[in-house]
Amino acid sequence: MTPLLVVNGLCAGYDTTQVLHDVTFTLTSGTITTLLGANGAGKTTTLRALCGLVTTRGSIAFAGQSLNALPTEDIVRLGIAHVPANRGTFLTLTTKENLRLGAHTRRNRREIAEDFERIYTYFPILQQRHDQTAGTLSGGEQQMLALARALLLRPRLLLLDEPSAGLAPIIVNELFNIIRSINTQEKVTILLVEQNITLGLELADHALFLETGRIILDGPTQAIRQHPTVRRAYLENNFP
Ligand SMILES: Nc1ncnc2c1ncn2[C@@H]1O[C@H](COP(=O)(O)OP(=O)(O)OP(=O)(O)O)[C@@H](O)[C@H]1O
Ligand SMILES: [Mg+2]
Numbered sequence: 543m544t545p546l547l548v549v550n551g552l553c554a555g556y557d558t559t560q561v562l563h564d565v566t567f568t569l570t571s572g573t574i575t576t577l578l579g580a581n582g583a584g585k586t587t588t589l590r591a592l593c594g595l596v597t598t599r600g601s602i603a604f605a606g607q608s609l610n611a612l613p614t615e616d617i618v619r620l621g622i623a624h625v626p627a628n629r630g631t632f633l634t635l636t637t638k639e640n641l642r643l644g645a646h647t648r649r650n651r652r653e654i655a656e657d658f659e660r661i662y663t664y665f666p667i668l669q670q671r672h673d674q675t676a677g678t679l680s681g682g683e684q685q686m687l688a689l690a691r692a693l694l695l696r697p698r699l700l701l702l703d704e705p706s707a708g709l710a711p712i713i714v715n716e717l718f719n720i721i722r723s724i725n726t727q728e729k730v731t732i733l734l735v736e737q738n739i740t741l742g743l744e745l746a747d748h749a750l751f752l753e754t755g756r757i758i759l760d761g762p763t764q765a766i767r768q769h770p771t772v773r774r775a776y777l778e779n780n781f782p
Pocket of ligand 2: 585586587627
């Protein structure tokens, strides 16, 4: 159980508003953790804090190295890829151009070419769409492009902010199967913010529950799923 990410006493916010209060958790290498919580609880802010996109206090260590005060670019180089809720793709560029940008931190052309091949096996639709501009892709295709682009960084940790948002259930299933394969085959550790709690708990090994910027539950998904707070807040009406 090697910890890949160790977050201790993390506080973060915007201007004068503090959003995260003393957030402490660990991500174990090779696992999927889902970060749950109501709208405005601070889930997106947590992902941003890990990438150096908001001001923080407290400590964040990744593979034994402190991320405090590192610029986002360096955090990305260390192996943390962030797929934000708006997906962050360049809508006027083609699929292929967006993917190339994903590999911009890398130099070895042969390895990049191999990764393109591998990524097209996960996302065959992107190969069919490689000359189409990202803005004309469907929502599901855009999410796949965002995920594929993040993978081209060869990350050790993938931060996903609500990948299922706005997608039809059949596409979400396909996407989640791919996320599972990325975790098992590529050994990428994943921190997943997911509005669909049932799906998030199904996919993840571990769950964290944020309430107004504080972690109030932290444990294996089996235990969190049974917890009265989670059942009351989300599951009672649509979960057996
Ligand atoms: N750029 C910003 N400037 C000021 N306040 C912000 C900013 N972004 C978020 N906030 C505030 O921080 C709090 C936490 O927001 P955050 O986006 O982290 O929540 P979330 O858990 O991701 O919510 P959701 O489920 O709606 O995506 C909210 O009160 C929000 O209004
Ligand atoms: Mg959010």
